[in-house]
Amino acid sequence: MSDETMIALRNVGKRFGTFRAVHEASFNIRRGEFFSILGASGSGKTTLLRILAGFEAATEGEVHIDGAPMDAVPPHMRPVNMVFQNYAIFPHLNVRDNIGFGLRKLKLDKAERARRIDEMLELIKLPGFGDRQADQLSGGQRQRVALARALILRPKVLLLDEPLGALDKQLREQMQMELRALQRSVGITFVLVTHDQEEAMALSDRVAVMAEGRVLQIDPPAGLYERPVSRRVASFVGSMNFLTGRVLSEDGGISHIRIAEMASARLPTSQLAGAGRTPCLAIRPERIAIHAKPPAGQGLPGVLKDRVYLGERTQYLVETGAVDAPLVVSVPNTAADAALQTSGAQVWLSWDDAALIPMTEN
Amino acid sequence: MIKRHEFHKPNRALQLYAAFFMGLLYIPILFIPLFSFSSGLYIRFPIEGWTFQWYAQLFERTAVLRALENSVRVAGSVAVVSTLLGIFAAKALVRYRIPGKGPILGFILLPLVVPPIIFGVALLLMVSTLGIPLSLYTIAAGHIIICLPFAIATLLPRFEGYDAAMEEAAADLGENGWYVFWRVTVPIILPGIVASLLLTFTVSFDEFVMAFFLGGNDLTLPLYVWGQLRIPRAFPVVLALGTLILLFSFALVFLGLKINKRGSIKIMDRE
Ligand SMILES: Nc1ncnc2c1ncn2[C@@H]1O[C@H](COP(=O)(O)OP(=O)(O)OP(=O)(O)O)[C@@H](O)[C@H]1O
Ligand SMILES: [Mg+2]
Numbered sequence: 001m002s003d004e005t006m007i008a009l010r011n012v013g014k015r016f017g018t019f020r021a022v023h024e025a026s027f028n029i030r031r032g033e034f035f036s037i038l039g040a041s042g043s044g045k046t047t048l049l050r051i052l053a054g055f056e057a058a059t060e061g062e063v064h065i066d067g068a069p070m071d072a073v074p075p076h077m078r079p080v081n082m083v084f085q086n087y088a089i090f091p092h093l094n095v096r097d098n099i100g101f102g103l104r105k106l107k108l109d110k111a112e113r114a115r116r117i118d119e120m121l122e123l124i125k126l127p128g129f130g131d132r133q134a135d136q137l138s139g140g141q142r143q144r145v146a147l148a149r150a151l152i153l154r155p156k157v158l159l160l161d162e163p164l165g166a167l168d169k170q171l172r173e174q175m176q177m178e179l180r181a182l183q184r185s186v187g188i189t190f191v192l193v194t195h196d197q198e199e200a201m202a203l204s205d206r207v208a209v210m211a212e213g214r215v216l217q218i219d220p221p222a223g224l225y226e227r228p229v230s231r232r233v234a235s236f237v238g239s240m241n242f243l244t245g246r247v248l249s250e251d252g253g254i255s256h257i258r259i260a261e262m263a264s265a266r267l268p269t270s271q272l273a274g275a276g277r278t279p280c281l282a283i284r285p286e287r288i289a290i291h292a293k294p295p296a297g298q299g300l301p302g303v304l305k306d307r308v309y310l311g312e313r314t315q316y317l318v319e320t321g322a323v324d325a326p327l328v329v330s331v332p333n334t335a336a337d338a339a340l341q342t343s344g345a346q347v348w349l350s351w352d353d354a355a356l357i358p359m360t361e362n
Numbered sequence: 363m364i365k366r367h368e369f370h371k372p373n374r375a376l377q378l379y380a381a382f383f384m385g386l387l388y389i390p391i392l393f394i395p396l397f398s399f400s401s402g403l404y405i406r407f408p409i410e411g412w413t414f415q416w417y418a419q420l421f422e423r424t425a426v427l428r429a430l431e432n433s434v435r436v437a438g439s440v441a442v443v444s445t446l447l448g449i450f451a452a453k454a455l456v457r458y459r460i461p462g463k464g465p466i467l468g469f470i471l472l473p474l475v476v477p478p479i480i481f482g483v484a485l486l487l488m489v490s491t492l493g494i495p496l497s498l499y500t501i502a503a504g505h506i507i508i509c510l511p512f513a514i515a516t517l518l519p520r521f522e523g524y525d526a527a528m529e530e531a532a533a534d535l536g537e538n539g540w541y542v543f544w545r546v547t548v549p550i551i552l553p554g555i556v557a558s559l560l561l562t563f564t565v566s567f568d569e570f571v572m573a574f575f576l577g578g579n580d581l582t583l584p585l586y587v588w589g590q591l592r593i594p595r596a597f598p599v600v601l602a603l604g605t606l607i608l609l610f611s612f613a614l615v616f617l618g619l620k621i622n623k624r625g626s627i628k629i630m631d632r633e
Binding site for chain 2: 053055074075076077080081082084085086088090091092101102104105149150153
């Protein structure tokens with residue numbers, strides 16, 4: 001294990017009876033990293049986080065934090081702190097005492113204790129709120145108090161379970177920025193659980209995508225968006241079109257793939273490892289060009305089904321016969337073509353072969 | 363004036379029924395305070411005159427004071443023990459996945475409906491088979507059985523009313539099980555604890571049947587009252603004593619209900 005690794009999971013699994021909530025999770029989280037776990041409801045994100053915090057015992061595999069095995073370490077002895085989904089602010093204590101809750105064991109004198117709490121109140125931008133009762137706080141303020149309460153102990157890792165889930169859109173976006181800035185300034189490893197892909201992309205150094213208890217892919221946001229390995233990951237992150245191709249020939253490290261009747265593509269054979277003879281090729285809506293007249297090179301003909309105006313861009317639905325579902329094409333409105341106004345019109349689609357992403361895993 | 367919605371209109375029949383019910387329940391009881399101030403020895407109308415002498419006599423009797431002391435000691439320890447047991451039972455029932463939770467709960471609440479006389483006889487049999495002498499301790503043991511369901515029923519909603527994540531948060535912030543309980547669980551359920559203490563104290567303080575079967579030479583207040591009933595001249599004093607017990611019990615129960623209710627409103631506000 002390298003010195004860079006803060007958390008290491010080896011084949012971690014969790015069963016509730018016969019149900020497997022987490023399945024063979026093996027990955028490392030780096031020191032000082034902002035790491036997100038992204039997945040739909042019920043995919044096992046919270047369970048994984050609770051295994052790290054020590055509230056659930058893994059039924060298989062092992063967890064190391066900062067090099068130490070965590071098997072026999074109860075939650076109150078672990079070098080991690082958690083921000084709970086509903087914040088779990090203690091209702092019988094005011095803001096100061098909530099934030100200072102974990103300081104008891106440090107046996108600080110009164111002045112030092114007060115100084116540290118003031119420092120946290122400053123950090124979360126709530127100075128002067130110390131004497132408020134828990135029920136006199138707004139959602140965003142409760143969230144900040146929960147953060148301060150965990151950070152005051154200077155943990156090695158901060159675990160956050162959908163910390164922004166309860167906030168409205170505007171506040172959520174503001175808190176995202178603050179959370180990111182906070183993580184940079186304190187330098188603590190953050191592990192954040194969310195089902196909001198935009199949030200995961202905006203905040204994280206790396207994102208793990210989970211579905212049905214399995215980790216499907218771990219990559220930086222750009223990698224996840226540009227090179228998803230499977231249909232499930234691809235459809236989770238942004239919107240995506242899927243085409244089915246057939247490998248016709250291989251020549252000098254380049255595979256020639258036919259897509260439908262009218263279109264073909266050339267891709268490096270190395271990218272197709274694991275994709276099979278009839279690879280599934282994904283392409284982002286913004287990487288497809290739409291034309292009212294046949295383009296110079298090859299063009300996939302289709303019929304314009306629908307057109308949705310989305311402000312900065314327009315989205316077209318095109319029926320091609322090459323795939324069952326209509327293809328989604330997204331065009332910035334600066335480039336919108338007046339000839340593409342009427343549905344039912346004949347259109348042609350084209351793309352750069354490099355925009356095609358072979359799905360190498362299921 | 364704003365016209366009220368139909369549903370909230372006062373219902374005349376229901377009001378009459380409530381008045382009738384309260385009358386049936388409390389008018390007989392009102393005879394006790396009424397005649398405790400009557401100067402005559404016998405219960406009959408018209409009342410001859412008014413006096414405080416029975417109350418004065420009450421406090422001259424050392425036997426009354428001793429019975430009072432016994433009752434307070436029994437009820438006090440019963441309240442503490444059954445509330446403590448109630449806390450652990452309620453916590454276990456709400457927090458842990460226990461197989462057969464429903465039947466267990468039913469079993470725990472059973473003493474509420476089993477006649478105390480059955481329990482009294484059963485316990486007496488057990489105690490005498492084991493050769494344990496009858497005393498205030500055996501009374502207290504019997505009372506704990508009766509009071510435990512009251513304690514659990516009062517405390518269960520407290521535990522159901524707050525999120526288990528509170529306790530996890532405390533553990534996460536570095537506190538072990540005992541400190542989590544002391545610094546988070548107890549303060550949050552405190553209104554329930556106070557209500558349970560008051561309620562179980564009252565139940566034990568007023569209980570007669572178990573005390574009758576399980577008591578030795580030391581009398582509790584209800585046993586003392588029972589004993590005095592056979593002496594006609596002592597009857598007005600018993601009425602005075604009964605009045606005081608009534609007042610005291612009502613006060614405790616009302617206080618308990620009020621504390622518990624205020625606590626739940628506060629907790630609900632916060633959610
Ligand atoms: N204590 C438990 N007993 C049995 N099954 C459980 C338990 N906790 C979680 N599960 C199951 O494990 C699966 C994963 O749950 P988990 O809470 O980790 O999901 P999640 O990804 O956090 O979902 P959400 O986004 O809705 O919070 C779910 O199907 C859930 O029903
Ligand atoms: Mg969850």
